[in-house]
Amino acid sequence: MSETPAAGRAGMRKELPEHFRDYRNVWVFIELERGQVHPVSWELMGEGRKLADRLGVQLAAVVLGPKDEGTRTAIRQTWAYGADICYICKDAVLTDYRNEPYTQALTGLVNAYKPEILLLGATTLGRDLAGSVATTLKTGLTADATELAIDDEMSLAATRPTFGGTLLCTIHTLNFRPQMATVRPRVMAMPHPDMTRPAGRSVWYTLGVAEADVITKVLEFVADATTNEVNLAYADIVVAGGMGLQNAANFRLVRDLAAVLGGEYGCSRPVVQKGWLPAERQIGQTGKTIRPRLYIAAGISGAIQHRVGVEGADLIIAINTDPQARIFDFAHLGVVADALQILPALTEAFARRLGRETRILEEA
Amino acid sequence: MTDDLTGNPPKPDTTGLNIVVCIKQVPDSAQIRVHPVTNTIMRQGVPTIINPYDLYALEEALRLRDQYGGAVTVLCMGPPMAEDALRRALGLGADRAVLITDRRFAGSDTLATSFALATALTTIAQDRPIDIVFTGKQTIDGDTAQVGPGIARRLGLNQLTYVSAIDSIDLGKRELVVRRRAEGGVQVLQSRLPCLITVMEGINDLRRGSIQDLLRAARADVTVWSAEQAGVTNPMMCGLRGSPTVVKKVFAPSPRSEPAEMVTTEAKRPAQVAEAVLDLLFARNPKLEADLAARKGA
Ligand SMILES: Cc1cc2nc3c(=O)[nH]c(=O)nc-3n(C[C@H](O)[C@H](O)[C@H](O)COP(=O)(O)OP(=O)(O)OC[C@H]3O[C@@H](n4cnc5c(N)ncnc54)[C@H](O)[C@@H]3O)c2cc1C
Ligand SMILES: Cc1cc2nc3c(=O)[nH]c(=O)nc-3n(C[C@H](O)[C@H](O)[C@H](O)COP(=O)(O)OP(=O)(O)OC[C@H]3O[C@@H](n4cnc5c(N)ncnc54)[C@H](O)[C@@H]3O)c2cc1C
Numbered sequence: 001m002s003e004t005p006a007a008g009r010a011g012m013r014k015e016l017p018e019h020f021r022d023y024r025n026v027w028v029f030i031e032l033e034r035g036q037v038h039p040v041s042w043e044l045m046g047e048g049r050k051l052a053d054r055l056g057v058q059l060a061a062v063v064l065g066p067k068d069e070g071t072r073t074a075i076r077q078t079w080a081y082g083a084d085i086c087y088i089c090k091d092a093v094l095t096d097y098r099n100e101p102y103t104q105a106l107t108g109l110v111n112a113y114k115p116e117i118l119l120l121g122a123t124t125l126g127r128d129l130a131g132s133v134a135t136t137l138k139t140g141l142t143a144d145a146t147e148l149a150i151d152d153e154m155s156l157a158a159t160r161p162t163f164g165g166t167l168l169c170t171i172h173t174l175n176f177r178p179q180m181a182t183v184r185p186r187v188m189a190m191p192h193p194d195m196t197r198p199a200g201r202s203v204w205y206t207l208g209v210a211e212a213d214v215i216t217k218v219l220e221f222v223a224d225a226t227t228n229e230v231n232l233a234y235a236d237i238v239v240a241g242g243m244g245l246q247n248a249a250n251f252r253l254v255r256d257l258a259a260v261l262g263g264e265y266g267c268s269r270p271v272v273q274k275g276w277l278p279a280e281r282q283i284g285q286t287g288k289t290i291r292p293r294l295y296i297a298a299g300i301s302g303a304i305q306h307r308v309g310v311e312g313a314d315l316i317i318a319i320n321t322d323p324q325a326r327i328f329d330f331a332h333l334g335v336v337a338d339a340l341q342i343l344p345a346l347t348e349a350f351a352r353r354l355g356r357e358t359r360i361l362e363e364a
Numbered sequence: 365m366t367d368d369l370t371g372n373p374p375k376p377d378t379t380g381l382n383i384v385v386c387i388k389q390v391p392d393s394a395q396i397r398v399h400p401v402t403n404t405i406m407r408q409g410v411p412t413i414i415n416p417y418d419l420y421a422l423e424e425a426l427r428l429r430d431q432y433g434g435a436v437t438v439l440c441m442g443p444p445m446a447e448d449a450l451r452r453a454l455g456l457g458a459d460r461a462v463l464i465t466d467r468r469f470a471g472s473d474t475l476a477t478s479f480a481l482a483t484a485l486t487t488i489a490q491d492r493p494i495d496i497v498f499t500g501k502q503t504i505d506g507d508t509a510q511v512g513p514g515i516a517r518r519l520g521l522n523q524l525t526y527v528s529a530i531d532s533i534d535l536g537k538r539e540l541v542v543r544r545r546a547e548g549g550v551q552v553l554q555s556r557l558p559c560l561i562t563v564m565e566g567i568n569d570l571r572r573g574s575i576q577d578l579l580r581a582a583r584a585d586v587t588v589w590s591a592e593q594a595g596v597t598n599p600m601m602c603g604l605r606g607s608p609t610v611v612k613k614v615f616a617p618s619p620r621s622e623p624a625e626m627v628t629t630e631a632k633r634p635a636q637v638a639e640a641v642l643d644l645l646f647a648r649n650p651k652l653e654a655d656l657a658a659r660k661g662a
Contacts, residue, residue, distance in 0.1 A: 010475045016423055031547075031611040033546070033547060033548075035616070038547060049596075052568075059656075071403050082500035096551070097546065097627070098553075098560055099523045099525075100515075100522075100523075101514075103517075104516075112403040112439055115494060122523065123543075124526045124545055124546050124547060125546065125547060127510070127513075127525070128511045128513060128515075128523070128525045128526070131508070131509070131511075131512070131513025131517070132513045132514075132516070132517045132523065133473075133477065133480060134510070135475060135513065135514040135518060136473075136516075136517055137516040138475065138608070139475075139608055140473065140475065140607075140609035140610075141474065141508075141510055141609070142609060143474075143507065143508035143509065143510055144508070144550070145505065157612070160616075162505070162507060163391075163505060166616070167614055167616060167617075168613070168614070168615055169611050169613060169614045169615075169618055170471045170611070170612050170613040170614075171609050171610065171611055171612070172609070172610045172613075173608050173609055173659050174610055174611070175608065176608040209431065215522055215555060215556050216522055216553055216554065216555040216556075217553065217554045217555075218551055218552070218553060219541065219551070219552040219553065219554050220551075221546070221549050221550070221551055222536040222543075222552065223548060224548055224549050224550075229463075236659075237656075237659075257515055259657060262656075262659040263657070271424070279565075279566065286504075293655075294652070295653070302471070304617075315645075315649060315652075317641070317645065318624060323626075325429035327624075328623055328624045329623050329624075329629075330623075330624075331624040332624055332648075333624055333627060333641070333645060333648070334623075334624075334625065334626045334627065335626070335627045335637065335641055335643060336626065337634070337637055338634075341634040342634050342637060342638060342641075344639065345634035345638035346634065346638045346641060348638070348643075349635070349638040349639055350642065350656070353646075353653065353657075354653075354655060354656050354657045362605075
């Protein structure tokens with residue numbers, strides 16, 4: 001958005017303004033925290049590669065972090081995940097994520113090297129940063145995209161669920177650059193890294209922000225007691241329960257089955273609202289998106305807001321007393337049965353088939 | 365809040381914290397339909413509520429006011445009927461309500477929304493500088509979580525998102541310590557006023573408004589500003605014109621055509637049904653059994 005946009009719908013002007021015409025390439029922001037890259041960044045590299053190929057441009061990764069081994073490793077990995085260029089800013093003020101220095105680094109890089117598309121993960125960090133960067137650059141930002149494509153006019157078409165997943169909408173940023181979008185973890189497939197892929201071009205950026213200039217300080221980082229936060233979204237096997245489980249105590253049946261399968265457990269939203277399980281266990285539109293190989297849903301009706309969070313699963317088994325339950329519309333296998341009876345029976349049956357000792361379950 | 369039941373607003377407090385809470389009026393349910401021709405969302409007839417996440421922001425603001433003194437203003441951009449949402453916020457204990465409403469705001473994306481709200485905040489701040497702007501984590505309709513960061517950036521406020529607790533505020537030093545939900549843990553952040561805080565749900569227990577507050581709310585005035593009155597000098601920055609994003613298509617997700625294959629068995633005993641489930645599961649997915657057996661369970 002320039003200071004004096006032409007009359008009419010800002011986004012609808014036909015021609016890309018002159019000063020945006022040299023914006024080129026697809027960028028992915030690599031989310032690096034405490035030496036670890038969030039997997040969503042690699043998922044975006046896979047997607048970014050496709051967009052760049054379609055546009056006939058280069059794919060770039062942006063790595064911001066301290067001067068340490070974690071940052072070096074992240075840079076090396078970007079080549080394996082398909083980067084042609086890596087924009088790097090190493091500075092001690094980027095040790096912990098804070099909005100101010102990260103916004104300055106990323107907007108500085110964009111202004112200097114002009115990407116046409118900039119993608120970030122829709123994590124707490126990515127959303128915090130994307131909102132600031134888009135506002136500083138006065139450009140469009142599509143939130144929580146689940147599908148990215150390039151249309152016939154070579155513009156980014158970002159599709160996102162809305163109104164809790166009941167509708168989808170496709171959003172474009174036609175006349176402003178870069179075209180920005182955040183994408184939820186686990187929505188895009190994880191690409192296979194190619195460790196033999198040669199390194200591309202590294203571009204180093206100097207930030208010029210002193211620690212004394214950064215007002216917000218990180219006093220402490222309290223890691224979650226369990227790493228469920230990430231485990232549920234990235235689990236291969238997930239067992240979840242809904243209101244059909246009837247009370248908090250019955251969730252032991254869900255946990256037991258998850259344990260025997262070596263998976264994670266989760267729930268529908270009303271279960272969290274009842275206080276039966278903590279919010280980080282919620283699956284769906286306003287909870288976690290999951291993409292497991294196997295998802296078992298017990299006593300869950302299959303509302304659209306739940307469905308959008310589980311549709312990426314390879315295989316869905318639904319257990320419900322109601323043969324008309326909507327979950328049977330999108331599950332692969334369905335069982336009309338009482339979850340309270342069938343869950344423990346499944347736990348035993350799996351344990352026997354998979355050669356696990358049921359005795360262990362007593363402790364789970 | 366002291367209140368004399370006369371309907372007069374309480375005297376403005378110049379001590380403590382001057383807080384503004386941004387609240388959005390949203391449709392109550394997911395029962396939203398799309399106009400088949402214009403592809404716009406038909407909100408008519410759908411009951412509206414205060415965006416649920418914003419109630420936690422309001423509660424946190426009221427809690428801080430009760431602890432440190434000061435005043436809480438609620439601010440909303442929306443159609444004239446959004447006055448309802450503001451009146452409800454007054455009923456919960458807010459001191460003052462401002463609605464910015466103007467045809468020129470229609471069609472705003474998050475960039476245009478944060479412009480309009482930031483402009484109104486600047487106008488509100490002319491009476492007294494603002495110490496904290498609160499927003500919800502996100503809305504349940506647009507659901508972008510972008511408006512908070514947008515306002516912070518425009519006003520140069522310290523941005524504290526996904527805050528799950530406000531540990532302390534030192535009014536003398538103008539410093540505060542908050543807990544911010546991050547990936548895999550919680551950041552304990554020290555920052556400075558003025559700041560913008562987006563709050564997590566569950567940060568506090570929501571109150572029901574007192575009888576006094578409800579009575580006051582029924583009579584209190586909601587300040588209604590046009591774009592110009594809110595301080596907008598360049599209407600090109602508002603509404604559709606000020607929105608770089610274009611919604612090209614709104615559509616319903618295409619349902620998967622294949623329904624589930626049902627496990628059918630004559631057996632009644634759960635153990636037998638479970639066996640039938642496994643038989644069908646492994647028959648359809650032969651590799652799965654070996655893969656599961658190779659995992660370390662329990
Ligand atoms: C903006 C918005 C966001 C939302 N986000 C989410 C979200 O992220 N995740 C989410 O899950 N929901 C979300 N919801 C809520 C969603 O609309 C549904 O209300 C919710 O998913 C229903 O949960 P449920 O299936 O557990 O409960 P119900 O719909 O009450 O279903 C319970 C099911 O259990 C079955 N049942 C009962 N007894 C038994 C038994 N003994 N054995 C087996 N089956 C039994 C019933 O037949 C029924 O199908 C959201 C809603 C809105 C409006
Ligand atoms: C289907 C659909 C999809 C959309 N997708 C996008 C998109 O991807 N990108 C984009 O830029 N815009 C998008 N928009 C437009 C966006 O919804 C509006 O700009 C809206 O005014 C604010 O965004 P939000 O509802 O996402 O708020 P959020 O950013 O989620 O809201 C965060 C907080 O900001 C405050 N707030 C938000 N709006 C108001 C308000 N009107 N008055 C007072 N306080 C407020 C509240 O405290 C709220 O909790 C979309 C709109 C629709 C209908």
